[in-house]
Amino acid sequence: MAASRQPAAWLSLDEEDSDPARFLAYLVAAVQTIAANVGAAALVALQSPQPPPTQSILTTLLNDITTITDHFVLVLDDCHVIESQAVDLALAFLLDHLPPQMHLVIATREDPQFPIARLRARGQLTELRAADLRFTAAEAADFLNPVMGLHLSAADVAALEERTEGWIAGLQLAALALRTQMSMPGHQDVSGFIRAFAGDHRYIVDYLVEEVLQRQPQPVRSFLLRTAVLDQLNGPLCDAVTGQEEGNARLEALERGNFFVVPLDDQRHWYRYHHLFGEVLYAHLMAEQPDQIATLHRRASEWYEQHGSTANAIRHALAAEDFVRAANLVELAVPVMRRSRQEATLLGWLKGLPDELVRLRPVLSAAYAWALLANGELEGVEARLRDAERWLAPMAGTSERPEASSAAMVVVDEEDFRRLPGAIAVFRAARAQALGNVPETVQYARRALDLLPEDDHLLRGAAAALLGLASWTSGDLEAAHQTYADGMARVQRAGNISDAIGSAITLADIRIAQGRLREAMRTYEQALQLATEQGAPVLRGTADMYVGMSELHREHNDLNAATQHLLRSQALGEEVWVLPHPVQLHADARAQPFHQFAGVLLQVAEAVELQFQLAERQPAKLRGGGQAQARPALSHLLLAHGQILQHTVRVVGRARQRRASGSHRRGARSSSFSWRSTAPTSQMAPPTPSPSMVRARPR
Numbered sequence: 001m002a003a004s005r006q007p008a009a010w011l012s013l014d015e016e017d018s019d020p021a022r023f024l025a026y027l028v029a030a031v032q033t034i035a036a037n038v039g040a041a042a043l044v045a046l047q048s049p050q051p052p053p054t055q056s057i058l059t060t061l062l063n064d065i066t067t068i069t070d071h072f073v074l075v076l077d078d079c080h081v082i083e084s085q086a087v088d089l090a091l092a093f094l095l096d097h098l099p100p101q102m103h104l105v106i107a108t109r110e111d112p113q114f115p116i117a118r119l120r121a122r123g124q125l126t127e128l129r130a131a132d133l134r135f136t137a138a139e140a141a142d143f144l145n146p147v148m149g150l151h152l153s154a155a156d157v158a159a160l161e162e163r164t165e166g167w168i169a170g171l172q173l174a175a176l177a178l179r180t181q182m183s184m185p186g187h188q189d190v191s192g193f194i195r196a197f198a199g200d201h202r203y204i205v206d207y208l209v210e211e212v213l214q215r216q217p218q219p220v221r222s223f224l225l226r227t228a229v230l231d232q233l234n235g236p237l238c239d240a241v242t243g244q245e246e247g248n249a250r251l252e253a254l255e256r257g258n259f260f261v262v263p264l265d266d267q268r269h270w271y272r273y274h275h276l277f278g279e280v281l282y283a284h285l286m287a288e289q290p291d292q293i294a295t296l297h298r299r300a301s302e303w304y305e306q307h308g309s310t311a312n313a314i315r316h317a318l319a320a321e322d323f324v325r326a327a328n329l330v331e332l333a334v335p336v337m338r339r340s341r342q343e344a345t346l347l348g349w350l351k352g353l354p355d356e357l358v359r360l361r362p363v364l365s366a367a368y369a370w371a372l373l374a375n376g377e378l379e380g381v382e383a384r385l386r387d388a389e390r391w392l393a394p395m396a397g398t399s400e401r402p403e404a405s406s407a408a409m410v411v412v413d414e415e416d417f418r419r420l421p422g423a424i425a426v427f428r429a430a431r432a433q434a435l436g437n438v439p440e441t442v443q444y445a446r447r448a449l450d451l452l453p454e455d456d457h458l459l460r461g462a463a464a465a466l467l468g469l470a471s472w473t474s475g476d477l478e479a480a481h482q483t484y485a486d487g488m489a490r491v492q493r494a495g496n497i498s499d500a501i502g503s504a505i506t507l508a509d510i511r512i513a514q515g516r517l518r519e520a521m522r523t524y525e526q527a528l529q530l531a532t533e534q535g536a537p538v539l540r541g542t543a544d545m546y547v548g549m550s551e552l553h554r555e556h557n558d559l560n561a562a563t564q565h566l567l568r569s570q571a572l573g574e575e576v577w578v579l580p581h582p583v584q585l586h587a588d589a590r591a592q593p594f595h596q597f598a599g600v601l602l603q604v605a606e607a608v609e610l611q612f613q614l615a616e617r618q619p620a621k622l623r624g625g626g627q628a629q630a631r632p633a634l635s636h637l638l639l640a641h642g643q644i645l646q647h648t649v650r651v652v653g654r655a656r657q658r659r660a661s662g663s664h665r666r667g668a669r670s671s672s673f674s675w676r677s678t679a680p681t682s683q684m685a686p687p688t689p690s691p692s693m694v695r696a697r698p699r
Contacts, residue, residue: 223250310336347371362389373427433470
């Protein structure tokens with residue numbers, strides 16, 4: 001990379017980057033170090049109350065990247081720590097659509113989960129495996145003598161290269177230990193030192209780190225051990241954790257001394273230890289100062305909280321087993337996690353807290369229920385809601401806290417606590433709808449509307465939409481349309497534009513079931529206008545609206561318009577089609593070929609159309625006969641074209657309905673907190689929607 005002189009962006013990943021929203025935000029930030037104006041629209045979309053699908057955001061980012069004229073490199077370091085199928089899918093999409101000026105380098109200890117065999121077959125993959133990264137004897141000599149400042153004989157270099165098997169980290173550790181030993185009087189036996197260690201890499205690391213640490217001045221050794229709790233290092237953070245000063249100077253000195261410190265930015269503000277070196281340092285810290293580990297993590301948590309990095313503050317609080325602090329931070333982070341749709345991360349934090357602590361916190365218990373709903377885990381929702389609700393019993397009918405139980409109950413976010421009764425009712429209504437229980441859906445949705453303040457547009461919109469879906473299920477289509485439309489208007493006022501746009505599909509389907517096709521078309525057109533006003537990237541539900549419009553044109557026998565809308569849906573579907581979570585991946589497994597199948601049918605229809613056009617130009621050549629034979633052939637082709645198109649529209653529509661109903665029966669989630677509904681034919685009831693925020697057909 002240095003030799004190529006191409007600009008490079010470096011993104012060091014950790015376990016929490018398995019959350020798709022967090023991963024995309026850091027990915028955009030990394031690319032912006034190459035071109036600051038790239039990815040602005042993608043970041044705005046990510047930070048919106050209802051972000052579009054992952055592939056749509058990536059499409060916007062890739063379009064921006066095409067404006068960069070020079071070749072550049074993006075490095076994703078430590079990809080092996082990512083455990084998210086959604087992120088794997090995002091990386092696969094990125095690789096499939098990589099602009100020619102962008103080169104992706106993935107550093108990992110294991111093969112990635114996306115299809116590298118396909119890239120290898122295309123000649124689009126360069127692989128450097130462990131054997132490729134080992135130093136030869138000549139390379140080892142160049143590293144040990146000129147770079148590390150040693151003066152080893154050829155025999156000593158060869159012996160050391162053989163002992164480490166050319167392993168670069170082992171050579172660097174050996175050089176550090178040798179350099180320290182050679183500086184001490186009476187310890188010049190270099191050959192004896194090299195002969196003294198043997199074994200596999202792990203034992204060599206342990207031995208050499210021990211040699212290096214024992215010979216460091218006490219302040220340096222203390223710094224190394226105490227900062228071993230950190231995944232990333234900078235001067236002020238290290239000062240806060242160690243209680244020492246001059247953290248910046250220490251890090252710069254370690255880097256100059258080739259002491260396994262890796263810079264993470266060009267300004268040398270952030271560093272990390274080489275992973276193996278850091279792991280061994282942490283092992284030594286655990287062996288020598290086990291009682292200090294919690295304190296060090298707590299100091300790191302406090303520093304990160306003061307500097308606005310809530311996720312890192314929570315992670316270190318959990319590592320310190322300071323669960324009270326972690327619970328306080330998580331409760332305050334819940335609104336942000338909802339808006340940024342990081343439900344998987346939130347659920348991971350909550351599962352890391354002791355159950356008995358969560359049950360004392362009604363806001364956290366309700367947040368737990370919401371996270372379970374959003375992740376499709378319906379079984380545990382009711383128990384969490386009961387945990388939250390038991391603290392509300394003494395305050396029923398009042399706006400005050402329950403005085404009798406205030407000593408035991410813990411509330412950090414007072415605003416969330418005040419709207420808890422209404423939120424619990426909405427969550428119960430959502431769970432009932434997901435399970436197909438219409439009476440309970442109505443009961444809890446009405447209760448929510450009674451309890452929620454008038455200005456809580458999001459939750460009131462959710463409750464109204466659930467009532468609308470229940471009315472649809474009961475066959476009262478006019479009430480369903482009116483109530484659902486009111487709910488979606490509130491959702492739009494709350495800023496969830498994508499949900500409001502997607503809801504048009506449900507409203508149009510209700511009108512279709514009523515036989516009011518012109519009103520259904522008007523609903524689609526108004527929603528598409530709203531979607532157009534939002535600009536790029538394409539919002540969820542847009543592609544499905546074109547399918548719905550295609551169905552309506554087919555009903556009017558306007559096959560040309562039906563074809564054009566179906567083609568538009570296919571193009572948008574390929575752009576935004578994404579399965580944002582493993583739960584939905586499981587639930588929608590049968591529906592994955594939806595757009596591909598529609599595309600095949602359209603290609604057949606287009607082929608028939610092409611034959612029709614050719615036949616029209618040369619009718620005498622058809623079936624080897626004259627005009628009399630040509631006319632029946634032309635009629636046959638025209639009929640075939642119309643039948644295939646009509647069948648295509650029907651299949652796409654039914655596939656969409658099956659995708660919706662199939663995922664709902666399994667309690668799948670969309671990537672937003674939304675419920676989705678699709679009308680089958682005539683006045684059939686809607687399929688059971690997914691627990692997430694009121695919206696029709698999230699993609």
